[in-house]
Amino acid sequence: MEYKNDTYSRFNSVRPILAGGLVVCVALAGCTKTPSGKSFIPAMQPRADNSRVEVVTAVQKDVDHTTSQPATVHPFFQADIISKVSGYIEDVFVDIGDTVKSGDPLCQLSVPEMGKQLDQIHAKQQRLLAEQKRAEAAVTVAVARIRSSEAEAEEAASNIQQVEARLVANKAELKRVVGLVERKAVTIANLDEAQASNDVSEAAKISAEAALRSAQAKKEIAVAEREAAEAEVATAQARHAESIKEGEELDAMLQYTTLRAPFDGVVTSRSVDPGDFVTGISQAHGLLRRPLFHVDQQSRLRVRVAIPERDASEVDAGDPVVLRLDAFPKAPIDAVVTRAAQRLDPSTRTMLAEIEVDNTGGRLLPGMFGCATIIATTSKDAIVLPASALRTDAEGNPYVFLLDEEDRIVKTHIVVGADDGHEIEVVTGLAGTERVVDAFVGSIEEGQVVEVVRSE
Numbered sequence: 001m002e003y004k005n006d007t008y009s010r011f012n013s014v015r016p017i018l019a020g021g022l023v024v025c026v027a028l029a030g031c032t033k034t035p036s037g038k039s040f041i042p043a044m045q046p047r048a049d050n051s052r053v054e055v056v057t058a059v060q061k062d063v064d065h066t067t068s069q070p071a072t073v074h075p076f077f078q079a080d081i082i083s084k085v086s087g088y089i090e091d092v093f094v095d096i097g098d099t100v101k102s103g104d105p106l107c108q109l110s111v112p113e114m115g116k117q118l119d120q121i122h123a124k125q126q127r128l129l130a131e132q133k134r135a136e137a138a139v140t141v142a143v144a145r146i147r148s149s150e151a152e153a154e155e156a157a158s159n160i161q162q163v164e165a166r167l168v169a170n171k172a173e174l175k176r177v178v179g180l181v182e183r184k185a186v187t188i189a190n191l192d193e194a195q196a197s198n199d200v201s202e203a204a205k206i207s208a209e210a211a212l213r214s215a216q217a218k219k220e221i222a223v224a225e226r227e228a229a230e231a232e233v234a235t236a237q238a239r240h241a242e243s244i245k246e247g248e249e250l251d252a253m254l255q256y257t258t259l260r261a262p263f264d265g266v267v268t269s270r271s272v273d274p275g276d277f278v279t280g281i282s283q284a285h286g287l288l289r290r291p292l293f294h295v296d297q298q299s300r301l302r303v304r305v306a307i308p309e310r311d312a313s314e315v316d317a318g319d320p321v322v323l324r325l326d327a328f329p330k331a332p333i334d335a336v337v338t339r340a341a342q343r344l345d346p347s348t349r350t351m352l353a354e355i356e357v358d359n360t361g362g363r364l365l366p367g368m369f370g371c372a373t374i375i376a377t378t379s380k381d382a383i384v385l386p387a388s389a390l391r392t393d394a395e396g397n398p399y400v401f402l403l404d405e406e407d408r409i410v411k412t413h414i415v416v417g418a419d420d421g422h423e424i425e426v427v428t429g430l431a432g433t434e435r436v437v438d439a440f441v442g443s444i445e446e447g448q449v450v451e452v453v454r455s456e
Contacts, residue, residue: 052453053440055403056386058432063382063418063425064375067311071323071372073364076300076356077263080291084256086280087111089272094293096270100261106293107272109257114250121247128243132236135229142226149222153215159208163201170198261295268366269294296366301357305372306350307340314376315340321355325370333357337374379417383426389438390416390424400430401437401444403452409437411446 087109094106173194180190261267272278272292303323307315317340323333341352355372357364385400392398402410414429430436437444444450 051440051442051444051448051450053401053403053444053450054438055435055452056389056438057435058383058385058426058430060381060432061384063379063384063423065314065377065379065418066373066375066420067307067315068371068373069305069307071303071305071325071355071370073325073357073366073368073370074302074304075265075296075298075366076302077265077297078366079262079295081106081259081262081293081295082281082291083109083259083278084281085109085111085114085253086278087257089274089276089278092270092272092274094267094270096267098267100265100267100295102261102263104261106259106261106267109259109278111254111257114254114257118247118250118254121243121250125240125243125247128236128240132233132240135232135236138229139226139233142222142229145222146219146226149215149217149219151215153212153219156208156212156215160205160212163204163208166201166204170194170201173197259292263295263297264299265295265297267293268296298362298364298366299358299360301359301364301366302338303335303355303357303372305353305355305374306345306348307353307374309344309349309351311374311376312340312344312351315351315353315374316376320375322373323355323357323370324373325364325368327365327368327370328363379425382417383430383432384423385426385430385436386438387419387422387424389436401446403435403437403450407449407452409444409446409448409450 090108090110092107094100094104100106176194178194269291270293271290278292315337317337319337321335321337323335325331325333335355335357337353338356339354344351353374389400390398391400397413398416399411399413402412404410412429412434415427417425417427419425437450440450
C-alpha cells in the first residue's frame with residue numbers, strides 16, 4: 001500500500017509540469033503562421049535509415065554435378081545350392097563362414113537305387129552288344145553267300161559258253177548230214193544221230209541258262225540278307241549307343257549326389273544335417289524349396305545404387321564415385337561406376353548402377369549400407385555464388401538481389417544448377433560480373449536503396 005501511495009504522490013507532483021508544457025506547446029502553435037496568414041504545424045521528416053547489405057561477386061570455376069544415393073553392398077556372385085536329385089544327406093563337409101574353392105564338396109547324398117539302375121543299364125549294354133555281334137555275323141554269312149552265288153553264276157555263264165559252242169558244232173554237223181542224206185551219201189541212221197546230238201546241245205544250253213538264273217537269284221537273296229543283317233547291326237549299334245547315353249546320363253545324375261561349390265567364396269548359410277531327406281528338383285513339382293547352402297563370392301563385391309530419374313541420363317560407366325559406408329564412416333572408398341543398366345525400373349523409376357570394389361582383405365561384408373556420391377558431369381567455368389545469396393519467391397522460383405550503380409535493389413530470377421548446400425551454380429540469369437546481395441539486416445525490396453557494408 002505504501003508503494004501505491006508513493007506512486008500516486010509522484011504523479012501528482014509531475015502533473016503540473018506536464019500541464020504547463022502542454023500549454024506552452026499550444027501557445028507556440030497558435031503563434032506560428034504561414035505567409036497566407038494560416039497557422040502552420042511542421043510535419044515529421046523521415047529519418048535516413050537505409051538497410052545494410054553484404055555484397056558478393058560471382059566466381060567462375062569448374063562445378064561437379066553429383067548425385068548422392070543410398071548404396072548397398074552385394075556379393076560379386078551368389079548362389080543358392082539346391083539338390084537336383086532326391087536322397088538322404090550322408091555327410092556334410094562345410095559350415096557357415098567356411099571358405100571354399102570352386103568344386104569343393106559341400107555335402108554327400110545317398111541314393112542307392114540309382115546305383116541299381118546303373119547296374120541294369122550295364123547289363124542291357126552287354127545284351128545289346130551281343131545282339132550287335134550276332135547281326136555282324138549274319139552280315140558275314142550273307143557276304144559269303146553272295147560270293148558263292150557269284151561263283152555259281154560265273155560257272156553257269158562258262159557252261160553256257162561251252163554249250164553254245166557245242167550247239168553250233170552240232171548244228172553244222174546236222175546240216176552237213178542232211179545234205180549227205182539228200183544225196184544219199186549216208187544213211188538215215190546217221191541223220192538221226194546228228195539230230196539227237198543237236199537236241200542234247202540245245203537242252204544243255206537251256207539247263208546252263210537256268211543254272212545262271214538260279215545263281216543270280218541266290219545272289220540277290222544273299223544281297224538282301226546282307227542288307228537285312230547290316231540293318232540289324234545298325235539297329236543294335238544304335239540301341240547300344242542309346243544305352244551308353246542312358247548310362248552316361250545316370251552317371252551324371254550320380255555326380256549330383258555330391259553338392260559342390262560353384263565358385264571360390266564363403267558359405268553364408270547351411271540348412272541341412274546328416275540324415276535329412278532332400279527332394280530333388282524333378283520331384284519338387286515347382287514348389288519353392290529352401291536352399292541347402294548359400295555361397296557368396298566376397299573377394300570382389302558389387303555396390304548397387306538406384307539412380308533417380310532426374311540423374312539417370314547423366315550417370316555412365318567410368319564416372320568417379322566416393323563410397324561412404326555406415327560401418328566405416330571415416331574411411332571413404334574411391335571408385336568408379338562399373339556399369340549402368342541404361343533403363344529405368346518401371347516400378348521405382350530408378351536406374352541400377354553397379355560399382356565393383358576389391359575386397360581381398362575381407363574387410364567389407366555383403367549387406368553393408370552407405371551412401372554413394374557419383375560425379376556425373378562437370379561444368380567448366382560455371383558461375384558460382386554462395387548458397388546464402390539464393391532466395392525463392394512464393395511459387396518456389398529462385399532469384400537473387402543485385403545492386404545497380406546507385407546501390408538500388410534489382411530482383412533477378414535465375415536458373416540453378418548444382419547445389420551442395422554451400423555454393424550454387426547459376427546456369428542462366430547472370431553474366432558473372434554483377435554485385436549480388438548476400439546477407440542483410442532487416443527487409444529489403446526491389447527498388448530500395450541500401451547501404452553496402454562489406455564487399456567480397
